[in-house]
Amino acid sequence: MANDEFKLDQLKKEIPVDEESLVLNRDSSVGLVIVDVVNGFCTVGSGNMAPTKHNEQISKMVEESAKIAREFCDRKWPVFAFIDSHHPDISENPYPPHCIVGTEEAELVPALKWLESEDCATLRRKDCINGFVGSMEKDGSNVFVDWVKDKQIKVIVVVGICTDICVFDFVATALSARNHGVLHPLEEVVVCSHACATFDLPLHVAKNIKGAQAHPQELMHHVGLYMAKGRGAKVVSDISFDT
Numbered sequence: 001m002a003n004d005e006f007k008l009d010q011l012k013k014e015i016p017v018d019e020e021s022l023v024l025n026r027d028s029s030v031g032l033v034i035v036d037v038v039n040g041f042c043t044v045g046s047g048n049m050a051p052t053k054h055n056e057q058i059s060k061m062v063e064e065s066a067k068i069a070r071e072f073c074d075r076k077w078p079v080f081a082f083i084d085s086h087h088p089d090i091s092e093n094p095y096p097p098h099c100i101v102g103t104e105e106a107e108l109v110p111a112l113k114w115l116e117s118e119d120c121a122t123l124r125r126k127d128c129i130n131g132f133v134g135s136m137e138k139d140g141s142n143v144f145v146d147w148v149k150d151k152q153i154k155v156i157v158v159v160g161i162c163t164d165i166c167v168f169d170f171v172a173t174a175l176s177a178r179n180h181g182v183l184h185p186l187e188e189v190v191v192c193s194h195a196c197a198t199f200d201l202p203l204h205v206a207k208n209i210k211g212a213q214a215h216p217q218e219l220m221h222h223v224g225l226y227m228a229k230g231r232g233a234k235v236v237s238d239i240s241f242d243t
Contacts, residue, residue, distance in 0.1 A: 008218055008219055008222070011219065011222070012222060015222075015223075015226050016226075017193075017222065017225045017226050017229055017235055018229075018235075019193055019235050019236055020234060020235070020236050020237070021236060021237065021238050021239075021240070022157070022190060022192075022234075022236040022238070022239045022240070023239075023240050023241075023242050024157075024239060024240070024241050024242065025241070025242040026075065028155055029152060029153060029154035029155060029185075030077060030153065030154070030155040030156070030157060031077065031078040031079070031080060031147070031148070031151055031153040031155070031156050031157070032068060032069060032072045032077065032079045032080070032156070032157050032159070033080045033081075033082070033131075033156050033157065033158045033159070033160075033170070034065055034069060034079065034080070034081040034112070034115075034159055034160050035082050035131060035158065035159065035160030035161065035166050035170060036082055036083065036084045036099075036160050036161055036162075037061070037062060037065050037108060037112055037159075037160050037161060038084055038105065038106060038107060038108055038109060039104050039105050039106075039107055039108075039109055040084065040098050040099035040103075040105030041058075041084065041098075041099070041161050041199070042058050042061075042109050042161065043104075043110075046104060046105050047097075047098050047099070047100075047103075047105040048096040048097060048098050049095065049096070049098040049199065050105070051199070051200075055197075055200065055217075057197045057198075057200075057217055057218070057221065058161065058197045058199075060194065061159070061160070061161060061194075061195055061196055061197035062109055062111050062112075063111070064159065064192070064194050064195035065111075065112065065159045065160060065195045066109075066111040068157070068159060068192065068195055068239060069112060069115060069121075071241050072120070073115070073118050073120050073121065075241075076119075076120050077120060078120055078121075078122070078151045078153065079115065079118070079120055079121040079122070080121075080122045080124065080144060080147055081112070081115055081121060081122070081123050081124070082124055082125075082126050082131040082134065082160070082166075082170075083106060083107070083108060083123060083126070084098070084099040084106065084125075084126060084127075084166070085099055085100075085101045085106040085126065085127060086098065086100055086101065086106070086127050087100075087101060087127065088100050088101075090127070092127075092128070092129070094211060094213075101125075106125070108123075122143075122147055124143055124144070129166050129169050130166070130169040130170055130173055131144065131166065131169075131170040132144060132169075132170055132173040132174055132177065133173070144174075145177070145182060145183060148183050148184075148185075148186050149183075149184065149185075152185055153185070153186060154186060154187045154188065155186075155187065155188045155189075155190060156174070156186065156188075156189055156190065157191075157192060157239065158170065158171055158189065158190065158192070158196075158233075159191075159195035159196060160195070160196060161197050161198060161199075162197070162198035162199060162220075162224070163196040163198045163224035163225060164198050164220045164221065164223055164224030164227070165198065165224075167191070167196055167224065168224045168227055168228055171189055171191060171228045171231065171233050172227075172228070172231045174186070174189050175189050175231050175232045175233060176231075179232075189232070189233045189234070190233065190234045190235075190236055191225065191228050191229075191233050191234070191235050192236055192237075192238075192239055193225055193235055194237060194238065196221070196224070196225070197217075197221065198215070198217055198220050198221045198224060199215060199217065200215065200216065200217035201213075201214060201215040202214065202216060203216070
């Protein structure tokens with residue numbers, strides 16, 4: 001364990017993520033994007049992709065996400081929450097079945113269920129990894145793009161799970177869309193590190209699961225943040241609200 005921590009510390013020195021602080025006020029033109037903070041990824045025992053026991057990183061992410069969401073809603077600032085939801089007969093390779101529509105797996109965690117009754121919150125069920133893609137409608141419109149434009153959002157703060165998968169894919173696509181003028185008036189994408197998390201699948205466990213890849217939690221969380229920053233996102237360790 002000590003050797004693994006040493007290796008992780010060395011890696012962080014090689015590919016550091018310089019985190020900042022973020023201060024928000026009523027002139028910030030900001031929106032909050034919550035990615036997949038659902039039981040199927042966060043609540044112990046809630047399916048194939050949920051933690052099998054208490055996980056500190058995931059628990060902290062849920063707590064921080066709920067805290068930030070409450071701050072936004074108290075100020076009537078816009079919130080957009082993705083909810084991973086899959087049809088039982090349509091697989092999402094390479095992952096096992098998860099977050100099946102109609103089950104508790106595909107519901108917001110208890111700490112965020114109150115969002116369902118908030119006027120400032122837009123909830124979007126998605127059946128794919130990338131929320132930007134999951135926001136596309138059959139007529140070619142995009143619910144997330146419309147949300148940014150309708151609310152005149154210049155900054156989005158992104159929280160949720162998994163840092164290196166759904167969060168990163170969404171962040172990278174949003175940044176690319178911004179760069180191509182698709183997300184006007186969006187200027188900045190911010191990832192809050194302490195309000196993000198990923199899953200843990202150590203090598204010794206992955207070896208006994210056919211087709212599985214090792215996914216060490218702390219390492220992949222760091223890599224996800226590093227990749228997001230490399231694409232142009234601002235990574236922050238804390239957010240404060242200026243009244």
